[in-house]
Amino acid sequence: MSGQCNPPPGLGRVVAVAAGGYHTCALDADGVVVCFGNNSSGQCDVPPLPRVMSVAAGLEHTCVLLADGRVLCFGNNQHSQCDVPEDLKPVAEVAAGAWHTCALQVDGRLRCFGDNRQHQCDVPGSLELVE
Incomplete structure (x- = not known):
């Protein structure tokens, strides 16, 4: 596997980055x-x-948070992630x-979905709202 460390030419001013298993995603100042x-x-x-x-x-999926508060994910969906x-x-x-x-809703509630074999999506009921 290769290429994940070679940013594409012409990439604008990057304001955020996310590294996956074998891929990298950059968010530029224009929200692209x-x-x-x-x-x-x-x-x-x-x-x-x-x-x-x-x-x-x-590992093999990417999720974005849109300006209107929606989440969109793409890539491997083997575990409904x-x-x-x-x-x-x-x-x-x-x-x-x-x-x-996992998504932190604006109301402070944490929601997780996808593979739960290690209980990583079982948000504890005792977890207070995140502020």
């Missing part, structure tokens, strides 16, 4: 995401998107693990 490196599962095939606020990279719950409320932050994704 560019991903590069291994693309075996489509994790670098960034679809047409409105303005992006942040990006997260998992790209299946954003329909009832997900507006999100303030998104994070990607190897085979799962």
